[in-house]
Amino acid sequence: MQEFSDFLRHKCAYVAIATFKPGKFPEAQKLFEEAVATYNKGFKGAYLFQKPNTDEGIAFIIWEKIEDMEENQGETYQKIMGEMKHLFASPPETDFYELSTEIKP
Template identity: 60%
Template sequence: MDFQDFLRHKFTHVVIGEFKPGKFEAAKKLYEEAVLTYTTGFKGAYLLQEPGTDRGISIIFWESVEDMEANHSQIYQEILKQMMPLFAEPPKTVVYELVCEITPQETEEV
């Protein structure tokens, strides 16, 4: 890793939404299918569910915004079309730049 790697920030695609009652599990399966289509620049994905509800947040990490856009393939678009009717209302979508990342430090057991 060189100095330039430390200057590069990841980007996140964040979607906040609520599904129709009982549709979260179906949406989760489609989400997993969509994420499996990602290749270049994909750094990881999280799907969070508010306990006891059909509300959730998707956070997908990308190397760059260009990589994120390049991964919106035809297969991805088809999966998204299947998912949209499951939402109670259109989700809120935002792209963020990751500007601070703190990870736990390894500790030695004595």
């Protein structure tokens, strides 16, 4: 049976908005997919959007709670992020958002 406190908990999203060096989006996408494949506890889904005909993207990674994201940043994840660093045209803007509304079909 679910506890009442479970209903008070809200999923959160780590959001990163980035511009990559010209032609580097496909490489960044591959590394994003590799990093996401390392996630487990608390991971609820990931989305990577690309603005058409540009090297601009937005990543949404959904977590049960922020602490779960921190627990999933192991050695393999850190290595992948290190490989991705040189692909950015400038440092990405990042932030956390709490889910306030969820509408499913």
